[in-house]
Amino acid sequence: MSKTNKKRILLVDDDTAHRTMLKVNLSGEDFHIMEVDDGDQVIPFLEQEQREPIDLILLDMKMARMDGLATLRALNDTVHSTIPVIVLTAFSSVETAVKAMREGAFDYVAKPIDIDELKMVMEKALGFQELKQENIRLKKHLEKRFSFGNIIGSSPAMEELFATLELVAPSDATVLITGESGTGKELIASAIYQQSNRKQYPFIKVNCAALNENLLESELFGHEAGAFTGAVSRRKGRFEQADKGTLFLDEIGDMSLQTQAKILRVLQEGELDRLGGSETIKVDVRVLAATHRNLQLMIEEKTFRQDLFFRLSVVPVELPPLRERTRDIPELASLFLERYSVKNRKDIKGFAPEVLRIFMAHQWPGNIRELENTVERAVILCPGERITIRELPPQIRPEGATTNQDPTAAPVTLRDMEREMIRATLAQNEGNRSKTAKILGVARQTLLNKLKEYDIL
Numbered sequence: 001m002s003k004t005n006k007k008r009i010l011l012v013d014d015d016t017a018h019r020t021m022l023k024v025n026l027s028g029e030d031f032h033i034m035e036v037d038d039g040d041q042v043i044p045f046l047e048q049e050q051r052e053p054i055d056l057i058l059l060d061m062k063m064a065r066m067d068g069l070a071t072l073r074a075l076n077d078t079v080h081s082t083i084p085v086i087v088l089t090a091f092s093s094v095e096t097a098v099k100a101m102r103e104g105a106f107d108y109v110a111k112p113i114d115i116d117e118l119k120m121v122m123e124k125a126l127g128f129q130e131l132k133q134e135n136i137r138l139k140k141h142l143e144k145r146f147s148f149g150n151i152i153g154s155s156p157a158m159e160e161l162f163a164t165l166e167l168v169a170p171s172d173a174t175v176l177i178t179g180e181s182g183t184g185k186e187l188i189a190s191a192i193y194q195q196s197n198r199k200q201y202p203f204i205k206v207n208c209a210a211l212n213e214n215l216l217e218s219e220l221f222g223h224e225a226g227a228f229t230g231a232v233s234r235r236k237g238r239f240e241q242a243d244k245g246t247l248f249l250d251e252i253g254d255m256s257l258q259t260q261a262k263i264l265r266v267l268q269e270g271e272l273d274r275l276g277g278s279e280t281i282k283v284d285v286r287v288l289a290a291t292h293r294n295l296q297l298m299i300e301e302k303t304f305r306q307d308l309f310f311r312l313s314v315v316p317v318e319l320p321p322l323r324e325r326t327r328d329i330p331e332l333a334s335l336f337l338e339r340y341s342v343k344n345r346k347d348i349k350g351f352a353p354e355v356l357r358i359f360m361a362h363q364w365p366g367n368i369r370e371l372e373n374t375v376e377r378a379v380i381l382c383p384g385e386r387i388t389i390r391e392l393p394p395q396i397r398p399e400g401a402t403t404n405q406d407p408t409a410a411p412v413t414l415r416d417m418e419r420e421m422i423r424a425t426l427a428q429n430e431g432n433r434s435k436t437a438k439i440l441g442v443a444r445q446t447l448l449n450k451l452k453e454y455d456i457l
């Protein structure tokens, strides 16, 4: 234990001479001893404002105003009940000690006190307490991770968002997720689904921006045979496929007014017609929607239906851009570093401090996706154990950063990049050379020559 890390011990005993003896013997490098002269002083002492927490209590059993057992019981009703307590008891009253243990005391030491024995029990209690706290911390950490998938975010904006999502996920409410490109809208949608009561049913995603009006409608609502040229057979749409489950409509701002009207009908009535069909089909689908567009503005411009907007945004969720939650950057960067180191079979331990500084200052117009791509690229290019400024793309480096960071460092050359690309591709394909050559677009023999040239095994 270092000096700065002294454990704070509260000694509770009404016998001044005994207290002094213990204090003299225990004070030193490891412990900082504080004292009160009776049991009734313990809670007021612990509750004194701005006091640093106490790590351990040494409690005498026999005291004039409030004995050890009564003190333990009183402590049990407070937030301080987690502080470990060691009771000091007369040799003849082991029975009291047992009662004290039943009230939650960690252990007891009989009088006359053998200091070495007491120190040993104290170390044991403190060690146990640390383990307990570490356990609680890990459990919280896990709960947080599991409660919202792999979504990282400890900035206040994200914590608030997680709290909303926890409430909303199990309901059937439609959720409209807005935010700039790359802020994690899709990730949030799938986390909502994972936490919902529909998770045993399908999760279907449609990117509304990727298809023209007709194709999108046929994709969403399905079609009967002969509904349009090329519709040879009848096909179920995504809404039907998602029956009982969840449909994620990405880029909802990118669809025609006509398609919007049809979506509104499904949301309102729970029914649809396949293209070219005459039969009305009932569906039970929870809709999650996302867009990077400003729907309010689109409503004003009459390119988005206000009634659909209201239907979709029963619960609106706005994801802040990464530049407004810089606090999350180091954790996100580490997650991606680990992910891509494993994927590329590299043993990269971290970032050079100036890299993190650059990350914190960058505006990240492409948000988390841009950060992820930046880290992936850096991992591929990194020849050492740490990502340095040399592995960052020029648009991220502040001007002049390349030359004045490390004057001895050689610039990344085309050869470096080629070698790293080959190494990474080979690793990703479990050493399969034919596959690697194919992916890199070179003949197998060319690859073999390069492997030799770069001394890659």
Ligand SMILES: Nc1ncnc2c1ncn2[C@@H]1O[C@H](COP(=O)(O)OP(=O)(O)OP(=O)(O)O)[C@@H](O)[C@H]1O
Residues within 6 Å of the ligand: 150, 151, 152, 153, 179, 180, 181, 182, 183, 184, 185, 186, 187, 188, 291, 292, 332, 335, 368, 369, 372
């Ligand atoms: N909070 C987060 N924690 C970990 N990874 C994240 C987080 N947010 C986003 N990502 C990752 O960033 C990338 C972009 O996220 P996603 O595709 O969900 O963004 P998006 O907002 O849907 O983007 P777009 O609008 O361009 O479709 C994904 O690889 C995703 O896994």
